[in-house]
Amino acid sequence: MSATLKLDALPEFAKEYCYEVDGWIMPKFTPKRFLDDLKNFEVKGDDTYLITWPKSGTTWMQNILTLIFANGDIDAVRKKHLFKRVPFLEMPKGFDYKKAEDDTGLYEIARNVPSPRLLKTQLPPPFLPTQIHEKKPKIVYVARNPKDAAVSYFHFCNVSTNLPQYRDWNDFFIDFCNDSIPRGSWFENVLYWWNKRDESNVFFITYEEMKQDLRGSVVRVCDFLGKELSDDIIDVITENSTFNAMKKDPTANPDSLPFFKEAVKLKRSFLRKGEVGDWKNHFTVAQNIIFDDLYRGKTNGSGMNFTFEL
Template sequence: MDIFYISPALEVANTMPTPRVLKTHLPIQLMPPSFWEKDVKMVYIARNPKDCMVSYYYFYKMDQTLPDPETWDNFFSTFLKGSLAWGDWFDHVTGWWKARDEHKILYIFYEDMIEDSRRELCKVMRFLGKDFSEDVVKKILHHTSFKAMKANPMINFSVFSESIFDQSVSSFMRKGTVGDWKNHFLVSQNIIFDNEYKKKMEGSGLEFRTEV
């Protein structure tokens, strides 16, 4: 359950039977201590920063509760500064990455999911201690495909009014691809970004693919 858009979220979560499935965009330093005390299992999904920036730009344009991102050039600079909702991308991904050996965290990559969704699903199944039949696996793969999710009103946010999500500007489920950043980054921006990435990610051991 995505508790971010449900109010009051804490009360709703407390009424859910265990085991509960909750989704959050919080950086690791803002997670409640109880998550670690209860030894909760976490599945963290990270996406390469260039595609993430593009996706986030359109989300900012669509989400009427967020500040106007203005131009792409402006958003590019704002992203690199980390001055966005849910914090700095670099801090976010490295924070969860560093904690993966201390806690029950399965760290998976969006690009790997696009490349081989069955393989990544099997990773999640093993992590959660599940052994589903082939029929169930096929159903999960179908319902979690981009095409099916884009058509599902429980996922595509079409249930929200335009005053919250104006999907005439950009659909919530937009492309679901890898490499769309090439349609947005200028050559100069790509150089600036690569230099910033190298500086901030050096020594982390964390690597992202921008192609599949």
């Protein structure tokens, strides 16, 4: 699909929430001025960036990282909600897309966060701060198999009032395959970081690896960050980073935030299932064939393989 036609091809209800820039569909809660400012955002060599495509384990890894940074001090991290602990660079302070253009971007607040900073972004590669490539901060990149990531994003569109309110999975599936949902192509995002996985400042891990061995994943992240923590502290971080533990913890579960109050009333949750393989409850046989062909074509020769069920 031609880049200039992506926005035009979206369903009418989706256009309200999005705009197009340089061939990428972006959510209006990240206005163009944020993107322009973020290109020039000052990166520090001792920063740690958590980068993902949406609904790929961002909140999960965010919880792990904040606990690692706090040396497992649960009481210390629980003084702030998880979303307050780590600036989400391209989000407006008020989390309201209708007011984002006039709001403060969280990147503006992040400028004054004391070092070493832990920062989060889901910006597509072309919109990342230029200095990321020069200063080479530590980057933790979490990727999730695209089928489950797509299904999770579909449901999240009915949790966040900042996103197109997709009610029909088939509509979402079409736009996902056309790279026309907010923040654009899963393939371009994940493959970009997959190709950088051997760089010394990049740690690439999958959602599925975390599901298979959470404690081992915590240890690997610690090793990457150069954090030497005791086995007891590793156990504490692991126990407090399971899906069930985060679901029960109001300081780790986004459902407790006022922004998601209406979704909670409708019995929709930010932390929905946390499973591998839920895509099988959504993809039709025909959709699965279409997507498998797309996946093979996009990833051919990359060596990238994902686990699609456990």
